[in-house]
Amino acid sequence: MNESSALQISYSLATIQDMLPKLFSWAGPCNIWTFEGTLGAGKTTLISHIAKFLNAEGPYSSPTYTLIQSYPIADHDQYKALTHMDWYRIESKEEGIQAGLEDALYSNQDLICIEWASKIKDLLPKLHITIKLSTIDATTRLLIAEKQGF
Secondary structure (H helix, E strand, O other): OOOOOEEEEEEEOOOHHHHHHHHHHHHOOOOEEEEEOOOOOOHHHHHHHHHHHOOEOOOOOOOOOOOEEEEEEOOOOOOOEEEEEEOOOOOOHHHHHHOOHHHHOOOOOEEEEEEOHHHHHHHOOOOEEEEEEEEOOOOEEEEEEEEEOO
């Protein structure tokens, strides 16, 4: 991993907003971000803070049962919405396509954040960012982000 293809940040809930400018600067124009980590690692929490950072309309909730939540963003030069997906309950590529997940991936005007994308990697576009979260202690997380297909 070289500096341009990977990013590593440790953060706490108290500092989560402070690290987001660095994450966005590193990500550049890539609009598909996947999030991996164990249950409780903070995937939904991080995505909620990303939505707040972009001034997306809330309230924010996990799309575990709805699969897709979209939050409009009024004044942003790159994104018109944040689309939050959760693929935890999807069992196959075919099920994901039938649920409309594939269609939602191709909005170049949205930041697309996907939890549990590894469940159906075949649906992902070649170019995307993988963000892996792990727990350091009760309040601290480690984020390792890698650019895929660049």
